[in-house]
Amino acid sequence: MSKTGAKEGSAVRPETAFSLLGNETRFGILKALWEISEPLASKPVSYSNLMDEVGVRDSGNFNYHLGKLEGHFVRSLEDGYELTAAGEQIVQTVVAGTGVEHPSMEEQHVGVVCAVCGGTETTVQYDDEILLLRCTECPGSYPTPPGKLAAFQIPPAGLTDRTPREVFEVGITRVALKTQSMIEGICPTCSMEPTIDVKLYDEHMDHDEPAEFEDTMWAIAYYGCPRCKLTWRFPTWTTVMWHPAVISFFYQRMPDVDPLSWEYFVRGREFDQELVSEDPIRIAITVRYEGDALQLTYDESMSVVDIDPEPL
Ligand SMILES: [Zn+2]
Numbered sequence: 001m002s003k004t005g006a007k008e009g010s011a012v013r014p015e016t017a018f019s020l021l022g023n024e025t026r027f028g029i030l031k032a033l034w035e036i037s038e039p040l041a042s043k044p045v046s047y048s049n050l051m052d053e054v055g056v057r058d059s060g061n062f063n064y065h066l067g068k069l070e071g072h073f074v075r076s077l078e079d080g081y082e083l084t085a086a087g088e089q090i091v092q093t094v095v096a097g098t099g100v101e102h103p104s105m106e107e108q109h110v111g112v113v114c115a116v117c118g119g120t121e122t123t124v125q126y127d128d129e130i131l132l133l134r135c136t137e138c139p140g141s142y143p144t145p146p147g148k149l150a151a152f153q154i155p156p157a158g159l160t161d162r163t164p165r166e167v168f169e170v171g172i173t174r175v176a177l178k179t180q181s182m183i184e185g186i187c188p189t190c191s192m193e194p195t196i197d198v199k200l201y202d203e204h205m206d207h208d209e210p211a212e213f214e215d216t217m218w219a220i221a222y223y224g225c226p227r228c229k230l231t232w233r234f235p236t237w238t239t240v241m242w243h244p245a246v247i248s249f250f251y252q253r254m255p256d257v258d259p260l261s262w263e264y265f266v267r268g269r270e271f272d273q274e275l276v277s278e279d280p281i282r283i284a285i286t287v288r289y290e291g292d293a294l295q296l297t298y299d300e301s302m303s304v305v306d307i308d309p310e311p312l
């Protein structure tokens with residue numbers, strides 16, 4: 001038992017999950033349950049209806065595969081069957097990643113502001129579920145490929161019925177929301193509590209670090225999930241941007257700018273960052289807009305320990 005009382009022995013081992021799903025009939029059962037069920041209706045699917053939908057005639061064979069899924073991915077009820085949360089998640093992941101006809105996008109002009117040179121000669125392209133933002137007029141934030149400003153993982157379904165500009169906003173919004181989840185202590189993939197460490201660097205770091213962030217890159221926040229290995233690193237100002245006090249500060253001064261947009265995000269480059277103390281780590285970020293300023297001091301776990309001026 002863990003400290004919350006969750007039974008750890010009852011979890012499906014990854015090897016078991018893979019072998020359970022590596023069979024056409026078994027995946028067919030999950031997909032059929034997902035296709036027949038109406039969201040929020042919570043009406044189980046009857047045995048005969050399920051068997052018809054999967055298209056298996058041999059009931060012995062069908063029972064065998066259904067039995068394998070029960071308890072892990074399928075729940076058996078008095079009047080039928082339904083997906084468990086884990087079963088639902090499996091089907092959703094597969095559906096998000098497939099079924100889109102053209103999951104790639106040629107490089108094209110997108111016209112968002114470059115976070116480095118301030119120009120608007122920027123492009124996006126999409127391949128292998130990654131959306132790449134590049135500036136064609138400056139070296140960008142990362143050395144390869146030339147002009148790289150950002151890269152976002154977006155499932156193919158995210159491209160459906162969206163312009164390149166809208167797909168790009170999907171990328172930044174997803175990062176903002178996932179980052180907020182991490183800061184709240186919840187891994188956005190598996191919900192476990194991530195580790196958060198702030199590391200300080202004396203000089204510029206290894207070659208794959210964003211070259212143009214030199215002035216603000218000396219403090220890096222590392223986020224890591226011990227369970228699912230989701231790992232990120234960001235300049236610390238990135239995460240401070242989504243603190244409620246900063247969102248509120250900018251909302252009062254530029255109400256039309258969505259805090260989940262790129263336009264909001266690039267303002268982070270204008271922040272002043274100061275090392276107040278090395279042991280314990282205290283870093284002060286000053287956010288400015290015209291004559292006004294807001295300062296947040298945070299510690300080694302990215303917790304804000306002081307705000308000046310205090311919000312009203
Ligand atoms: Zn540029």
Ligand SMILES: [Zn+2]
Nearest residue numbers: 187190225228
């Ligand atoms: Zn995780």
